[in-house]
Each structure stands twice: as structure tokens, then as C-alpha cells.
Amino acid sequence: MSDAFYSPEESGSDLLLRGMFSTPPVCASLNDQAQLKAMVAFEVALAQAEATLGLIPEEAAQGIAAHAQVENLDIPALAQEARAAGNVAIPFVKRLTALIAEQDTEAARYVHWGATSQDVLDTATVLQLRNAVSYIRQDCIELEHCLAGLVIKYQDTILPGRTWLQHAVPTTFGLKAAGWLTAASDARYGLEGALQKACMLQFGGAAGTLASLQNRGLGVAECLARSLDLTLPPLPWHTLRGPLVECGSALGLLCGVMGKLARDLSLMMQTEVAELSPPGGKAQGGSSTMPHKKNPVDCAIALSIATQAPGLVSTLFSCMVQEHERGLGGWHAEWQTLPALLRLTAASVERMKHTVTCMQVLPAVMGHNLEKTHGLTMAESVSMALAVQLGKEKAHHILQELSHQATDNDQPLFDFLMKDSRITTVLSYEKISSLMNPSHYLGSSQVFCERALEAWRKRNNAECL
Numbered sequence: 263m264s265d266a267f268y269s270p271e272e273s274g275s276d277l278l279l280r281g282m283f284s285t286p287p288v289c290a291s292l293n294d295q296a297q298l299k300a301m302v303a304f305e306v307a308l309a310q311a312e313a314t315l316g317l318i319p320e321e322a323a324q325g326i327a328a329h330a331q332v333e334n335l336d337i338p339a340l341a342q343e344a345r346a347a348g349n350v351a352i353p354f355v356k357r358l359t360a361l362i363a364e365q366d367t368e369a370a371r372y373v374h375w376g377a378t379s380q381d382v383l384d385t386a387t388v389l390q391l392r393n394a395v396s397y398i399r400q401d402c403i404e405l406e407h408c409l410a411g412l413v414i415k416y417q418d419t420i421l422p423g424r425t426w427l428q429h430a431v432p433t434t435f436g437l438k439a440a441g442w443l444t445a446a447s448d449a450r451y452g453l454e455g456a457l458q459k460a461c462m463l464q465f466g467g468a469a470g471t472l473a474s475l476q477n478r479g480l481g482v483a484e485c486l487a488r489s490l491d492l493t494l495p496p497l498p499w500h501t502l503r504g505p506l507v508e509c510g511s512a513l514g515l516l517c518g519v520m521g522k523l524a525r526d527l528s529l530m531m532q533t534e535v536a537e538l539s540p541p542g543g544k545a546q547g548g549s550s551t552m553p554h555k556k557n558p559v560d561c562a563i564a565l566s567i568a569t570q571a572p573g574l575v576s577t578l579f580s581c582m583v584q585e586h587e588r589g590l591g592g593w594h595a596e597w598q599t600l601p602a603l604l605r606l607t608a609a610s611v612e613r614m615k616h617t618v619t620c621m622q623v624l625p626a627v628m629g630h631n632l633e634k635t636h637g638l639t640m641a642e643s644v645s646m647a648l649a650v651q652l653g654k655e656k657a658h659h660i661l662q663e664l665s666h667q668a669t670d671n672d673q674p675l676f677d678f679l680m681k682d683s684r685i686t687t688v689l690s691y692e693k694i695s696s697l698m699n700p701s702h703y704l705g706s707s708q709v710f711c712e713r714a715l716e717a718w719r720k721r722n723n724a725e726c727l
Contacts, residue, residue, distance in 0.1 A: 282563055284605035285401075285612050291394040292601045294337050300386035301354055302330045303490065308377060308465075311485035315478055318372040325369025329362045349594070351379035376467055376474040376482070380500055380588060384464035387600070388492065391509065394604045395457050398611055402450040402516070403722070405615040409446060410718060412439035412618070417711040420700050421537060421628035422639055427529075429635050431642055432700040435537075435628060437707045440714035442523050447718050449516040456512040460505040463487040466498025469587040501584035503596070510600055513607045514575035520610040521568025524561035527617060531558045537628045541620035560613035567610040574603045632700060637675035641665050643703040644679060644694065651688045660684055 280289060290296060306327045313323035335357055343353035355374045363370035374382070417436030422429040465483045466472060472479025487494040499505070530538040540558040577599045584592040632639065641661045648657035664682060668675040676698050679685050685694065696702055 280605075283567065283609050285397065285608040287397040288394045288605055288608035291390055291397065292604060294341075295332060296390055296393070297350070297386055298332045298335055298337070298340075298354070300389040301351070301382050302332050302358070303389065304377075304382045304385045304486075305355075305358065305374060306330055307486050307489040308375065308482070309372060311482045311489060312372070312375055312475075314485055315481050317475065317478055317482065318375055319368075322366075322369040322372040325366035326362055326373060329365040329369070330358060331361070334361055349379050349383060351383050354382070355379075376472065376479070377465065378468050380593065381465050381467070381498075384500075385490065385492070387506075387596075388461055388464070389490065391600070391604070392457065392461055394608070395453065395509075398516075398604070398608050399450060399454065401608070401611045401615050402446065402453075405611060405618060406443060406447055406450070406718065406722070408615065408618045409439050409443040410715060412436065412623070413443060413711050413715055416623065416625070417708055419625045419628060420632060420704070422632050422635075429632075429639050431639055432632060432703055434704060434707050434711070435623065435625070436711045438526070440711045442526070443718055444714050445519045445522065446516075447721060449512070449519040451721060453509070453512040453516055456505070456509040458493075460509040461492050462495040462499065462505065463490060463492040464498060464500070466500055470498040470500055472498075500587060501589045501593075503578075503582050503584065503592075506596070506600070507578045507582055510578040510603055511575055513603045514571040517564075517568050517571035517603075517607050517610050520564045520614045523614050523618075524558075524564035524568070524610075527614075527621065528558045528561040528565070531561070531621075535627075535631065537624055537631060539622035539624060541617055558617070560617040563613045564610045567606045570606060571603060574599050574606075578603075636668060636673065637698055638665055638668065640698045640700065640703060641675060643697045644685070644689070647693070647697050648685065648688060652684075 306323075309318060309323040309326040312318045313320045335354070340350060340353050340357060343356075344350045347353055359370050359373045362373060413436045415436070416439065417434055419435045420432050421435055421438075423431050423433035463483060463486060465479075465486055467474050467479070472483070475482055484494055527538060527540075529535065531540050540556055541560070542556045577595060581592040581595045581599070584590075641664075645654075645657045645661040648660065651657075652660070660682070664678045664685075665675060668678050676694070679694055679698075680691070689697070
């Protein structure tokens with residue numbers, strides 16, 4: 263994974279943590295330069311839309327487009343001025359106007375014509391959101407392909423199913439991977455849908471009426487939305503934050519899915535289980551004192567993020583309670599919360615993609631672990647066959663009794679089955695042997711794997727697997 267975030271000289275940065283809890287493309291999509299670039303894109307598109315409708319001179323729009331250069335904006339000065347202004351847009355418009363006036367005083371008169379601070383900030387947020395999610399989406403798709411490959415390769419590889427962290431009945435590693443694939447695909451699909459709803463133009467002027475543009479406001483909005491490739495909502499959404507919060511919720515859900523995947527994989531990577539081996543090499547997973555360690559560091563990061571994300575989503579929900587036509591405080595609380603969710607989600611998906619791609623699957627250990635309980639995972643299989651003759655409750659009681667005896671004596675369950683006349687008078691040796699074979703008790707696991715793959719392929723048109 264790349265460490266190309268910001269320069270080491272960046273004063274007061276959080277570079278040490280950012281490398282673990284974000285990704286370079288998403289960081290670049292959300293940094294100061296990206297925000298100002300999105301804000302400039304709004305102002306340029308606004309001027310062009312207004313010129314198209316004859317609200318401002320065409321020459322003014324051309325001058326704004328020609329001289330609105332992001333690299334000429336003083337970011338430290340903007341940051342200092344935003345402290346007093348209460349948002350970045352106010353000093354931004356002031357400095358952008360001054361920058362354009364240096365080259366074209368007439369064009370400078372029409373900067374930000376009829377718009378308000380929240381229009382430019384919300385629209386810039388949506389543009390940044392769309393860009394950041396595009397990188398997350400790509401990592402999600404690559405992770406899903408890796409998971410689909412596991413389903414196909416290991417749909418017949420048997421290992422213990424585990425409930426309450428104890429051996430239950432046999433399952434397959436392919437079916438476990440099918441569960442991860444389905445959850446990841448569902449979460450990504452939900453994020454795509456939420457993003458589509460959230461990608462709306464914000465343009466309402468001072469109080470959502472566009473009165474400053476008189477009866478031309480809607481026409482400007484339509485032209486502006488087309489220029490920025492955004493949906494035009496029925497009306498400005500200054501204090502109607504639902505779609506943005508829904509997008510944040512989808513990000514939180516994706517973090518939770520990655521956390522589930524990380525939890526399962528890390529448990530399977532435990533020394534005592536060792537059905538999977540975490541990625542290693544280039545000092546990944548090492549210990550500062552123990553030379554032999556190979557820790558599941560990607561899983562640790564994803565689990566950490568799954569712990570953090572719900573609080574951020576909760577904050578976004580709290581932000582929905584905004585006053586009248588323009589809110590006080592709730593809107594401001596979104597500014598750090600949504601980018602934080604985007605950074606964390608990006609890191610979580612990338613980390614799990616890396617682990618699933620690079621981890622080592624150990625089918626022999628899975629088979630060995632299945633034998634650790636000396637056949638106890640097949641108790642239900644025998645009980646269900648016995649229940650046909652004796653009834654479910656009686657059969658369950660007999661197998662529970664024999665399972666306890668096998669455990670207490672650390673001997674195979676099969677031996678106790680063959681010694682008990684309640685079993686042997688009903689079931690033959692051949693039948694008991696068959697019932698104790700894990701490969702005969704996988705139910706619909708293969709069908710479920712096929713259904714999961716079919717649903718994933720249908721959704722993504724991914725016929726390559």
C-alpha cells in the first residue's frame with residue numbers, strides 16, 4: 263500500500279495516522295486543494311449558466327473561468343479568515359473575487375452572483391463525495407472478485423461451522439466466503455444507490471428562494487446542474503439533509519461489513535485455529551520484540567474502523583435537526599464527520615482487499631480442526647436420522663448423553679454410538695458410518711454458493727468468474 267499522502271514538511275499534519283486510516287486517492291479527494299477545486303468548479307459553472315441565460319455578460323463568465331486558478335489561492339490565509347467568518351466560503355469568495363479582479367475587474371463583479379455560502383460548500387461536498395466514493399467502489403469491486411474466487415475454489419472444502427465460537431456442524435469455506443461476498447456486494451450496492459440520491463445540486467440563495475435571480479433562478483439551476491453532472495432536486499435542500507445522511511449511513515454499513523469480515527478472518531488466523539495465514543513480508547504484521555510474529559494488521563485496522571464508524575454515523579443523524587431555512591451548528595458538524603467516514607471506509611475496504619488477496623488458505627488445517635472434537639460435529643446428523651424412528655426429543659437426548667460421554671473420555675463419538683443398543687438396533691454400521699461423514703452433511707451449502715455467485719454476477723454483469 264502506498265504512503266504517498268502529503269509531504270513530510272506539512273506542519274501539524276496527522277500523517278502518521280493517516281497512512282493507516284485512509285488511502286492516498288481518497289485523501290487527495292478530500293484535501294484542501296480538492297475542496298477549493300470543487301468550489302471553483304461551482305463558481306465557474308454558475309457564471310457560465312448565468313451567462314447562457316443572459317443574467318451576466320458572456321465576457322464576465324469567460325473572465326471568471328480564465329482567472330479562477332486554485333493554485334493562486336492562499337490556503338493558510340483562507341484557513342485563518344474562516345475562523346472569523348464561520349465557514350470557508352466567505353473568505354473564498356472574497357479572495358477569488360480579488361484574484362479575478364487583478365486580471366479582469368469587470369468579470370470580478372459577477373463572481374458568486376445570486377448564490378450563498380452554503381450553495382458552494384454543499385455542492386463542493388457532493389462533488390468531493392462522488393469522487394471519493396468512486397475510489398472506494400473500485401476497491402469494493404476488486405475485493406468482491408477475490409471473494410468470488412474463494413467461493414468457487416473452496417465450495418467443497420469442509421471445515422467446522424462455528425456458533426457461539428464453538429464447533430457446530432460442518433460447513434464449507436466456500437459458503438463462508440459466499441456470505442462475505444453477499445454482504446460486501448449488498449453494502450457496496452447500497453452505497454452506490456445512496457450516492458446517486460445524494461449527488462444533487464445545492465442552489466437556493468440566501469434562504470432557498472433564489473429571489474436574487476428573480477424569475478430566472480430555476481433556469482440557472484437547471485443549467486448549473488447539467489454542467490456539474492448533478493441531479494436537480496425539486497427544491498434547495500439547505501436544511502433537508504436526509505440524502506447526505508443516508509450516504510453516511512451506507513458508508514457506516516460498509517465499515518461494519520468489513521469489520522465482520524475482519525473478525526472472521528482474524529479468528530481463523532489465530533495460532534490455535536490457523537486455518538488462514540495473514541499476509542506477511544515487508545515487515546507487515548511484525549512485532550517490535552518477537553521475531554516470529556505475523557499479526558493480522560489489516561484486520562486490526564478494519565476492526566478499529568468498524569468501532570469508530572457508528573459514532574460518526576450517529577453524529578450525521580444528529581446533524582439532521584437544523585433550524586428553519588438555514589441551520590446553526592448542525593450543518594457545521596457535517597464538515598469533518600463525513601470526510602472522516604469516507605477516509606475510514608476507504609482504509610477499511612482497501613485493507614480487507616489486501617488481506618483477502620494475499621492471505622494463505624490452509625485446507626488441510628481446516629480438515630484437521632474438524633476432527634478435533636472426535637466426531638461431535640456429526641451428532642446432529644445421527645440425531646436427525648434416529649429421530650425418524652424414536653422421535654426428535656428422545657433422539658436428541660440420547661445423542662446429547664453420548665456426546666457428553668465422548669467428551670468426558672476424550673474418545674470418538676463413533677465408538678459410543680456403536681456400543682449403544684438404542685442406536686445399533688435402529689441404525690446399521692454402514693448407516694452410522696455414513697452419518698458420521700462430514701461430506702454427507704453439508705445440506706444446501708453448494709446450492710447457496712451457486713446462488714450467491716449468480717446473484718453477484720447478475721448484479722455486476724461479472725461473467726468472468
